[in-house]
Structures are given as C-alpha cells and as structure tokens.
Amino acid sequence: MKWIHAIAAVATAFLLNSGCSEPEPRWVVQERLGPERFGLPHGQPVARAIIGATARPVLGVLAEDLHIEKTGVPLVDGVAQFKLDIASEDIPRANLSIQTFTSLGNDVPSLAGTLREKVFWRRLESGWSLDEGKDGYTISIRDERGAEVTGFVNARVFLTQPSPSVQESESFPLPNGSEIRLFFGSTKPAAGHARPQLRYQASLDCDGRASMLILDTEQRIDGPGDSWEQARVGISKGGLDCRLRLEVRSLQGEPSTKGIWAWPEILVKTPGPSVRPNLLMVSLDTLRADHMSGYGYPRQTTPTIDTRLIAEGTTFLEAFSTFPQTDVSHLSLFTGLYPEAQPTRGRLSPGSSITTLAENLRDAGYQTDAITENALISGLFGFWRGFDAFTERSVVQEKLGPTSFANAASYLRENREQQFFLFLHTYQTHDPYDSSPEFDAMFRGDNHWAEGGPPPYVPDVQHKNVDRYDRTIREADSLVDGLLTVLEETGLMDNTLIVLLSDHGESFGEHSLPGHGFAHHDEQLRIPLILRGPGVPADVRIPGSVSLTDVAPTLLDLLNLPELAQGQGESLRAAMSGTPIPDDRDVFFAWYQNDAIGARNREWKSTSTRAETRNYELKTDPFEWHTIKSPSLPADRQKVLDDHKRESSAIRAALAEASAGNPNGTSETQGIPQRMEESLRALGYLD
Numbered sequence: 001m002k003w004i005h006a007i008a009a010v011a012t013a014f015l016l017n018s019g020c021s022e023p024e025p026r027w028v029v030q031e032r033l034g035p036e037r038f039g040l041p042h043g044q045p046v047a048r049a050i051i052g053a054t055a056r057p058v059l060g061v062l063a064e065d066l067h068i069e070k071t072g073v074p075l076v077d078g079v080a081q082f083k084l085d086i087a088s089e090d091i092p093r094a095n096l097s098i099q100t101f102t103s104l105g106n107d108v109p110s111l112a113g114t115l116r117e118k119v120f121w122r123r124l125e126s127g128w129s130l131d132e133g134k135d136g137y138t139i140s141i142r143d144e145r146g147a148e149v150t151g152f153v154n155a156r157v158f159l160t161q162p163s164p165s166v167q168e169s170e171s172f173p174l175p176n177g178s179e180i181r182l183f184f185g186s187t188k189p190a191a192g193h194a195r196p197q198l199r200y201q202a203s204l205d206c207d208g209r210a211s212m213l214i215l216d217t218e219q220r221i222d223g224p225g226d227s228w229e230q231a232r233v234g235i236s237k238g239g240l241d242c243r244l245r246l247e248v249r250s251l252q253g254e255p256s257t258k259g260i261w262a263w264p265e266i267l268v269k270t271p272g273p274s275v276r277p278n279l280l281m282v283s284l285d286t287l288r289a290d291h292m293s294g295y296g297y298p299r300q301t302t303p304t305i306d307t308r309l310i311a312e313g314t315t316f317l318e319a320f321s322t323f324p325q326t327d328v329s330h331l332s333l334f335t336g337l338y339p340e341a342q343p344t345r346g347r348l349s350p351g352s353s354i355t356t357l358a359e360n361l362r363d364a365g366y367q368t369d370a371i372t373e374n375a376l377i378s379g380l381f382g383f384w385r386g387f388d389a390f391t392e393r394s395v396v397q398e399k400l401g402p403t404s405f406a407n408a409a410s411y412l413r414e415n416r417e418q419q420f421f422l423f424l425h426t427y428q429t430h431d432p433y434d435s436s437p438e439f440d441a442m443f444r445g446d447n448h449w450a451e452g453g454p455p456p457y458v459p460d461v462q463h464k465n466v467d468r469y470d471r472t473i474r475e476a477d478s479l480v481d482g483l484l485t486v487l488e489e490t491g492l493m494d495n496t497l498i499v500l501l502s503d504h505g506e507s508f509g510e511h512s513l514p515g516h517g518f519a520h521h522d523e524q525l526r527i528p529l530i531l532r533g534p535g536v537p538a539d540v541r542i543p544g545s546v547s548l549t550d551v552a553p554t555l556l557d558l559l560n561l562p563e564l565a566q567g568q569g570e571s572l573r574a575a576m577s578g579t580p581i582p583d584d585r586d587v588f589f590a591w592y593q594n595d596a597i598g599a600r601n602r603e604w605k606s607t608s609t610r611a612e613t614r615n616y617e618l619k620t621d622p623f624e625w626h627t628i629k630s631p632s633l634p635a636d637r638q639k640v641l642d643d644h645k646r647e648s649s650a651i652r653a654a655l656a657e658a659s660a661g662n663p664n665g666t667s668e669t670q671g672i673p674q675r676m677e678e679s680l681r682a683l684g685y686l687d
Helices: 007-017 088-093 109-115 303-310 326-335 358-363 401-412 461-488 548-558 635-658 676-682
Strands: 026-032 048-051 054-057 064-074 077-086 094-102 126-131 138-140 149-160 166-168 171-173 178-185 196-208 212-216 229-235 237-251 265-270 276-286 314-320 367-374 389-394 420-426 496-501 530-533 540-546 586-590 596-602 602-610 612-616
Touching: 026 326, 048 389, 064 077, 077 149, 138 149, 178 196, 178 237, 196 229, 237 265, 265 358, 276 461, 303 461, 303 496, 303 530, 326 548, 358 367, 358 420, 358 548, 389 401, 401 420, 401 461, 420 461, 461 496, 540 548, 540 586, 596 635, 602 635
Parallel strands: 276 420, 276 496, 314 540, 367 389, 367 420
Antiparallel strands: 026 265, 048 054, 054 389, 064 149, 077 138, 094 149, 126 138, 166 237, 171 237, 178 229, 178 265, 196 212, 196 237, 314 530, 496 530, 586 596, 596 602, 602 612
C-alpha cells in the first residue's frame, strides 16, 4: 500500500488499471415512453405501482381516493369490525390503512380520533379481511398482539383509480435495430380476492405501415403473478412516426382496467468505445471503517474487500457520514446535500426540485435499479426518485443480506449487456448483529479482549456485541466476494465502477452511549469509502477529510456526466489524480440533539448544540477523550460552523421556493406498508 502524494505513481496506476480490453457494445436506454408520450398528466410526483417487492413508474394516474375513515372502532377479543358501504365492482380497488394503539383504561372513541394525527398510519398487507354478508360488507381487523389487547382502531379505506384498458402513444421516432422493453402486471388485490388473469397486448404502427403485434401474453399469464412481467422485442425496421398501443383484456376478451403498464423503454446499442462504465454501489449499513481489516483492524473481518477492492482500487482513509442515521445520510449520498440543507431531513417530497444521482444517470441512458432492505431507505420516503425499479426486501420475512445479494447477482447476470446503475443496500451489519451459522465460530476466544480489545475503551458489557458485530462484517465480506465473482463470470468486472461505502458507524459504549444517531464521535461517523474500476488508480490510500456529500459529484465527474443541480460536496477526482486533500478541509455533520452541528478536518473537530460547544484537537486526541472546554468555540472554528449554516439555509430556502409552484410538493403519504413497520421495529427504530 502507498500514500498518494506522487503524481507519477498515480499515473502509473492509471495506466495499469486501464490496460483492459475495449468494452463490448452495450444496450442503453434511449428514451422512456412516459406519461407525456401517451398524452397523460406528468411531472412530480411520478405515479408508481408496487408488484411483489418492486416499484416502477407507471402509465396512468394510480391515485387513491379516500372512501371512508372510521375512528374509535373498539377491539373485541382482539378484533375490530365495521360495515363498509361499497359496490361489488369497487372491491378489487380497495386498500386499507389502519392505526392501532392500546387503551389506557379510560379511553373513549373521541380520544382515538384526537390521537390519530399523532400516530403514523400503516398500510396493512395481512391481518384483515373484507367479508360479504346478507346486509353488505364487513371489514374485520385482527390485532397481532392477541385477543387480550384492548383499545381502539382507526381505519382508512382507499379506492385506487384504475388504469385505462387501452393506451395509445403519440408519435415518437424508433431507430432500426432498436428494442422495446415492456413491463406489466397487476397489483395485489384486496384481501380475500384472487389476482385477475389478464391478457396483455402491445402493437406498433410505424410510418403508415400495417400495425404489428409485438406482444400477446394470452398463453403466458396463468398464475398469481407476484412480480413484474417483462418482454423485450427487437425492432428490425422502425420509423420516424411510430405509435405504441397497449391493451389489457380479460381472458374472455373483455377490456380490463386491472392491469398496469410501467413506462416502456426504447433500447439502442452503443458502440464499445462510447460506452460509459456500469456503476455498482454497495452500501453496507452501519459499517464503521475502523472495524475493517483493510483499515487496520486486528481481526480479519474483510479479507475479500481488502484484496479485491482496496488492493485493486482507491481507498479514502478519512471518510465521514453527514448524520449517524440511515435515511438522512443516504439522502446526502444521493443529493450531495448536508442535513442542514435538506428541506426535510431524510425525506424527499414528491414535488421537490432536488435532483438525485440516479436521475442524472437515468438521463444519460443508464438503466437505474435499486435493491434495498425495507425500512428507512424507502421509496415512500422519496428514495425511488430516478430509479427505473426500486426493490424493497423485508428484513423480517427474509434473511438480512444473503437474499439481497442473491437478487443483485441475478440482476448482474440478466443485465450483462445493459449499461446499468445498481444500488445495493443491506442491513447485514446492523443491530441485532445476526450472522449465519457458518460464521458462529469466528472471533471467539481470540485473546483480543485479554489484550485490551480491538477498539479502545469498549466496556466489558459490550464485548460480546462487538464479537457479534464483527461476525456480521465477515459475512458481509463473504457476500461481497460472491458478487465480485459474478462480475468476473459475466465479464462485467473490467467495465464496472464499483463503490463500497457505509452510511454511518456504530458505537459500543466508547463514549457511554451505544448504537448510533445520538452522538458525534468517530465511531458513529467514520465510514469506509472504496472505489475500484475504470479510471480509478489501484492500491492507493488517500488521507484527508471527505464526506458522503462528495460521492455523487465524484462519480458524475469520473463518468463525465453533468453535476447535480444542487449539492455541497466536491468531486474527489483531483485527489485521485495526485492532488492532496488539504488538512484544513472541513466536512460537516449533525446528530439527534437540539440544534446539533459539527465540523471536522484533520486537526480539529468542533461541535455545537443548544446546550454546549466542544472542541477536540485530533492529532493529540484521536479518540476524542479530552474536550477543550470553553463557553464558546474559538472564533475561527465558530465561523466555519456559521458559514456552513448560512450556506445551507440559503440552499434550503432556494429549493423550497423552486418547489413552491408544484401543488404536490407537500403531498401526504397515505400510510407506510406493514412490512416496512415490521422492518423498522426489527431494526430497533420503533418500540
């Protein structure tokens, strides 16, 4: 390994790394035929539908109308029931959001109505039924806590507006030799009802020639369908004036409004020399850098990452989160905005004028896909902005890590000829630190604790938790190994830019408070940041403070794409070319405390809350144990914080003003899915 200070050494690394063969031609997305191509309303928010675990932008306005709201429905033997005035033809369109809470002893229905605005709504995916009787329909909601629970239930029933049975596009050009990719299916019906069996047809008219049927699924759709169906059709002869007609019918031939079409895509093949690298970004949630063997940790927690990424790529030694919480920090990753500039921390409202990394890549022809584990990185929180497909796996219903990595491996095999951006996020190393049985014997009895422990100042009560955490890291490393092997097997390794990072770290009581989110110390903020691939020098480590806000600008710079419309980060490409990062470069962070904000460079870490200020001299106190106590920060450090707050406030105000003209900018999310609530609870975010 070597420190990066010599331009000649870096130039040699570039030459060695770029000695691979010329990339194969790749399919790129020339255009997505969105609502505007079909004469439908468009803009933000983009209508999306979820089939199985994957959301896609869809044609038509899948709006939800509130049909009825019931408050204060009592639980009797663990079940709440109420009548529903609904026509039989509307039943398949019904969706239910509910909120429950336990009676306090003297609760009355009016109190339930008062509290409903203070407790979030969740969308039930099970535990309720819609039953037909002699006098109409009844909804029954079963409380998962059992028959002994008393209290009241609030419920909202929504009707989803159907898509048209026939949709015909306006004129668009279609190159010869291109392909049209179609995605279609139906959403999960109301409880107790079967998914409809439908026939999907697509036909194409070009330049006045006879209509050509390019898709007819009558022989294919005969099952329940818990995932999107897709078809890819080669077009040998296109035209300047083409129109696409999409139809949904029942198997008996009747028009149906129960089917959904995602945005059709026009794919063209781009010659090898002009193809940009693919982008694979892996986010290992809660992975602190100083628990990785490649960053100097005494346990061999990351042997694959050490040899296949760090040794073959560029590692930033002092990368930091912007906030020790998953949603806020990932929003910084995708937008380049520090928490103080985010209009809503960790949330991207539908009408926001913010642009994301995924949007820039999508506009450049990348197929953009995300695989996440259903919790804080949720599409409903705005994270699906710019993604063609956004998959959220449940951390309760499926094993953390392995399922998501298996999905990613399948994706790589299926899209090896496509120019893609794949974002993969896992809670594999997150509390409760559960690893698979094959890792159970690791990091036990290794004498590290007898010698004072791998990290400093970990109290005895936390030793077992550190051991368990380290085992999850080793499993994550094994999962990364499998994914890199798939890249090699598919021939994608040489033309894929790989980024491995985390959103924040984890505390084990080094400064009294375990976990993350509520403190500013490095065990919660310092993260790995490793790049490998075309244009990235190999076996290089770069000192100097960098931030999650720098990642998007760096990637867009490396790919020669336009920078984000907003953003406070800087491209690190110059550092990768030999320009040292200044020791006095400050990066910023915040955490859960009143008006908390901080800044750090290689010499100083300065923090400020409503109650106090703290200053740490990092070169003599790297573990932040000796606060320089003072009623206020030194003037130069206070100015750094004040300037940052002023800049962030101006950005936030400008973004709010730009979003003000969009009436959907503050639209309310109609309940989170039940799976998401279960995931949040499993990860410790809900009691």
